[in-house]
Amino acid sequence: MTHTDNGFSATRRLILQGASAVVLVGLGNLPFGLAPAFAAANDKYPEEAFKAKSEADAIKALYGKTPEASDKVKMDAPEIAENGAVVPVSVTTTLPDVTSISFLVAENPVALVASYKIPAGTMPSVANRIKMAKTSNVIVVVEAGGKLYSATKEVKVTVGGCGG
Amino acid sequence: MASTIRVRATSSGETTEVQALIQHPMDSGFVKDAKGEIIPPHFIQQLTFEYDGKPVFTADWGGGVSKDPYVKFAFKGGKKGDELKVSWTDNKGASDTTTAKIQ
Structure with missing residues (x-):
């Protein structure tokens, strides 16, 4: 039981670290990354919509x-x-x-x-x-x-x- | 190879009117040939017009657009002599690009 607890908390710590890293990277990129990210999303070909029958x-x-x-x-x-x-x-x-x-x-x-x-x-x-x-x-x-x-x-x- | 794209961009001072005609079979994948075999889909999926490094018009097309497609639109600005960049890609990964001078 103790073992699983340790395993769980270790995973949890990893996830938290990962999340904070993502947040930091995300914030760092924000001024430069925002416009291209939106442009890319807008430029995506709507594959699913062109498959719809009705x-x-x-x-x-x-x-x-x-x-x-x-x-x-x-x-x-x-x-x-x-x-x-x-x-x-x-x-x-x-x-x-x-x-x-x-x-x-x-x-x-x-x-x-x-x-x-x-x-x-x-x-x-x-x-x-x-x-x-x-x-x-x-x-x-x-x-x-x-x-x-x-x-x-x-x-x-x-x-x-x-x-x- | 000669370009598949013919563009005419005309500035009226305030706006620029753009007409484009592209050579492409635009096979939808629903039509059968003379032998009764389905002609596989082959159509342009995206067509973009860029002026001054920015897109002024983007088309997402399916197989329902007519063969040798035509499109017309207009945007604010655009100076005579400036270049308009036009490019397309189709569902088989083929593409073509051209630039036209605004008249």
């Missing part, structure tokens, strides 16, 4: 919360897309402090199509071309001031761009 799961994997519909998110997409392989979609918003904009297609095998990071000084407006497997809702999610806003529009597809 748009709800993709948004959750990407942002960890759900968006509310907003008429301040303006999406420009065609009513009917003749070629699902190339559907031009753009979005612009009057919302302030936009940090990211994402495009999703509900009926695609993978819902998330593209996610753009908008640093301060970059306009909250993006145009791109996406693939659509079939007629589907296109969802745009705008992250602004830490909150999520979305716009949805149905695009009819006459020739699919994902099923071949």
